[in-house]
Amino acid sequence: MQRRVWLPILVAAVALAGCSSSKKTPAAASSSPAPSASASAAPSSTAAAPTSAAASTPAPASSAAAPSSTASGNLTVWVDAVRLPDAKAYQAAHPKVNITIVTFDGDGNGATGLQTKIQLWNKAGSGWPDVIFSEQVNDPVWMAQAPFDFAADMGSLISKDITSQWPATSLGQCTVGGKLVCLQDNLAPNVLWVNQKLMTQFGYTVPKTWQDWQALGQKVATEHPGYIIGNSGDSYGAWTYFWGNQCPLESKVSGTNVTINAADTHCTEMATLLDPLIKNGTAPPLGIFSPDFAKKYGGATDKVLLMPGPAWYAQDVFGGTLHIPAGEMTATTPLQWGTDSPITTGQIGGGPWIISKHSANTAAATDFVQWSTTVFNPDPTSKDARAGLPGYGPLQVSWLAGLAKNPYFAADPTPALKAAAGLIWQGWQLVTYPDQPVWTNTVVTGLVAGKTLTSLMPAFGKALGQAAKAAGYTVATS
């Protein structure tokens, strides 16, 4: 009798001992740090959230558009590594603000670090940072809605005179449910990056249309094998090729409705155009940030001939990540589909700033975001330079002027960047679920295994639909 009682208890104990070592239940998970927030710099403790301390410091109540000198008190900001110089510069310029900077991975590649964190803060009822910078342009969309409910209405914090200096398209992306929930740090339209030195050396002319681009790829494959005119392995591959070509993979978004149709001609024609290039190696399924890419095509090898990509690639990626020497790269306007007019292009990133609605020091938080987006602009050739095209109009002008003089580029890339900013296709809207990992794990895995993009499109469309439904969307195909 006795033994019969003990047996199940012991079995349960043994099984539970196994459970408690890994993240089994939500309660167990919440007690250990989420691995996804591992950062390049060690994140300083989030427990330093200044709720109580800030409450004791009298913060100026209505200083929305006030000069920086009025901001004071405690402030916690979460930034990615690229925005770190920005946060540090703010700290130096505002000694009255006691700022805690936490670096995190910026939620790159559609990871879910931020969702996890915000869920945990919401459950705990404390710990929220005052300001977050995210590399994921769609983050504010879910941050503004249940169950996250994190983003504050910036429209009521920053004066209209200032916000109106962002392009209407950018403000549109940041408006959720009629509220302005973010401000884009930079605009990220796609352009065609060109290695002018190699193009001249090989005697090629820069293509104007996708069809010319493809024809050049076929030529490069036979005449200069090993050189590339693009790539297809980035998590944002669909944003590079399908957004610009008006393929409805995230269209007609209203509330929880979305249209996904991977069988649309705009999608299939682009897949058909890319397939021969993926096959002949001129648009390989490798991510630009993967070590293999830098080794095969970057630095001393210098095999990037052309690259459709976002405005922020610029010196940061070509010079910094890939080590392509100065005096080679420049940008030209986005590629056109045949004779279709007007030209439309995609967008990749364009990271937004978000203020927490739980912030105990809204004044300083607002001041920080305003300063970062409208004032911060170091020498464009310096290490701390802004990586991308600023969203705030007046700053954009001075930033472009600086970039035009940057000796890294073989020719002035600014006209192309400026023009592309107005060409982003508005038919592609942002959604709450991360669609980029779907591209990576349904399409890129297939491409690596030697399948054609055309054959993967139905599976891609289906997987996008599943991701949308899991996030609570109703999916239509037209």
Added chain:
Amino acid sequence: MQATRKRGLHAGGAQRKRDQGAAWRGLPFVLPYLPFLILFGILPAIYALSLAFTTSKGKFIGLKNFTTTANDYRFGPAFEHVFLYTSVWLISLIVFVVGLALMLHSRASKATSTFRFLYYIPGALAGAASVLVWLFMLDPAVSPARFLLEHVFGSTLFVQAIAPGHLPFIFAMIAFWTGAGGWIVVLYGALNTIPPDLEEAARIDGAGAWTIALRLKLPMIRKWIAYMGILSFATGTQLFVEPQLVNQASLGFVPDTWSANQLAYQLAFRYGKFNEAAAVSVDLLLIGLIAAVLIVTRTGLFRKED
């Protein structure tokens, strides 16, 4: 179970009383562990159970969370991955660990201590650290096993090395190398409890090293193997760290809901569906419990005689 019941029926009142006394005398020994078991084991499990059968507002909804998650498009693949991984890992763990421990035990003592140490070394790397080491091992650009990767597996790029079909085997390999050493030492200890005169007697009866290992030693460490099986099955089905880290390192190449535990994590923290996440956790708990009961009854792990 049957064997236990039979023993229970035969046992007289005196025996029962003696058992009761033994149970109370044992209490001080488990006492230091008890608060932790309750706080981090039993209470979270009860919390998960209550979450699994209710809505986020606390309303009882029966099995609805279970059916919703079972119909989720990620549920099937996640459990498929975990079962493939667990079977590959468990089989290799039991075969190699038992085999190596038996071999170790029949060697001369000097070589034994060296090998015991060598086997244990990979286990000194904790979970996450070992995954990072393995990420380097699997990247043909930097791997010391580059030759193997390129010529045996045909992978010249990291993304080819971690192709979806390879993953259960890769994770099984990582888990094997980090866990096997510790278990070899444990089983070696178990083998040392076998009285030497038994072995001596077997040898006099004409049993060779092979027969001694299989017919004498193996049955005597059966319970230890069962114990290893239960613990390893639980950790195996709850795989989390390895696919999560590879997901990050591969820039999203491996889905973030690869394993069942990851799915529970994503449901809770990306979608805010704590109740559905709890349902997946309870699924895992049930699987672990069923496996444990099966192993316990089949091997007589808690039987006291003999």
